[in-house]
Amino acid sequence: MKNLLGSSTKELENVALDYGQAAFRGRQIYNWIYNYRNKKKNIDQIEVLPLDFRKKLKDDGFKISDLSIQERNLANDGTLKLLLSTEDNESIECVGIPTEKRLTACLSSQVGCPMDCKFCATGKEGLKRSLKASEILDQILFIENEMNRKVTNIVFMGMGEPLLNIDDLLLSIRSINKDLKISQRKITVSTVAVPKMINKLSAKSFQILGNCQFTLAISLHASNQKIRETIIPSAKNYEIENIIEDCKQFVRDTGRRVSFEYLMLSGVNDKLEHATELSYLLKGFQCHVNLIQYNQIDEVEFQRASLKNLQSFQSRLTQNGIAVSLRKSRGLDKNAACGQLRQNARNK
Numbered sequence: 066m067k068n069l070l071g072s073s074t075k076e077l078e079n080v081a082l083d084y085g086q087a088a089f090r091g092r093q094i095y096n097w098i099y100n101y102r103n104k105k106k107n108i109d110q111i112e113v114l115p116l117d118f119r120k121k122l123k124d125d126g127f128k129i130s131d132l133s134i135q136e137r138n139l140a141n142d143g144t145l146k147l148l149l150s151t152e153d154n155e156s157i158e159c160v161g162i163p164t165e166k167r168l169t170a171c172l173s174s175q176v177g178c179p180m181d182c183k184f185c186a187t188g189k190e191g192l193k194r195s196l197k198a199s200e201i202l203d204q205i206l207f208i209e210n211e212m213n214r215k216v217t218n219i220v221f222m223g224m225g226e227p228l229l230n231i232d233d234l235l236l237s238i239r240s241i242n243k244d245l246k247i248s249q250r251k252i253t254v255s256t257v258a259v260p261k262m263i264n265k266l267s268a269k270s271f272q273i274l275g276n277c278q279f280t281l282a283i284s285l286h287a288s289n290q291k292i293r294e295t296i297i298p299s300a301k302n303y304e305i306e307n308i309i310e311d312c313k314q315f316v317r318d319t320g321r322r323v324s325f326e327y328l329m330l331s332g333v334n335d336k337l338e339h340a341t342e343l344s345y346l347l348k349g350f351q352c353h354v355n356l357i358q359y360n361q362i363d364e365v366e367f368q369r370a371s372l373k374n375l376q377s378f379q380s381r382l383t384q385n386g387i388a389v390s391l392r393k394s395r396g397l398d399k400n401a402a403c404g405q406l407r408q409n410a411r412n413k
């Protein structure tokens with residue numbers, strides 16, 4: 066089976082020519098695929114094409130999607146979470162987060178995840194496989210179709226560790242830029258950090274995309290190595306100071322500041338002493354901290370930090386000259402934390 070999603074206009078024109086059609090038929094396929102108003106996902110529903118051409122493409126195994134919707138969850142604040150089935154009967158999640166001006170798509174890069182972060186539902190199930198670039202891209206089209214508007218921003222914060230799927234991640238970003246017309250500056254790649262992979266990410270980005278202008282977000286979640294290892298077991302392979310050094314190199318290589326994600330966990334990392342320690346760790350460095358309220362999940366012992374601790378923590382970072390913002394939880398009422406929808410579906 067050949068998925069036409071992610072093909073260039075030139076490649077689609079060649080498909081049309083191979084079938085004795087005029088080249089513009091290829092451009093019609095391209096325009097149809099990326100029009101978010103076209104909700105159908107089947108090649109024989111591209112009605113602008115002649116019936117016999119559609120039939121031949123279908124008979125020869127061409128298609129335009131590998132995914133189908135397994136479950137939809139719409140939260141009161143408009144956040145839409147989709148559980149999608151892959152061809153090999155796995156499940157992945159993606160989320161559409163709307164505001165008046167933006168629609169942010171939160172995407173998965175793998176089926177499951179090998180990193181086993183203790184606060185995360187996805188990490189509990191281990192890794193099944195990495196996603197193909199077309200499966201990553203398709204999540205955006207599903208969100209656009211379902212929400213009937215264009216996605217404006219992308220965050221790779223769904224299931225999986227993107228730095229363990231760098232090639233398909235960057236190929237999907239290339240198509241997001243070129244075909245969906247979303248600039249790299251509107252894309253955030255979030256990682257818990259894997260040794261040597263931050264440098265590899267920027268080097269490969271220059272190779273595949275010609276530059277590296279997306280935002281790198283590190284899921285730090287701790288102010289020192291000891292705390293980090295208790296919540297992210299894979300952290301034992303990568304000292305927190307080495308992560309910061311590699312991030313500084315990323316800033317030098319790309320000119321982009323790095324974001325640090327910090328999940329506030331009650332009694333674990335939410336005290337003022339942690340805020341002071343984090344300030345020293347990040348001092349003199351072109352970066353930004355996002356403090357995040359935790360979405361509690363079953364079977365995990367962590368508790369959400371109090372709003373008072375969150376605000377005190379934020380003030381201390383600000384006093385110490387660290388750029389910081391609070392990220393509000395969205396879609397809390399519909400299992401918005403990564404991996405929760407998939408886990409719930411499995412438990413049914």
Ligand code: SF4
Nearest residue numbers: 178181182185188225
């Ligand atoms: S938080 Fe991200 S990296 Fe960690 S287990 Fe969950 S999906 Fe994987």
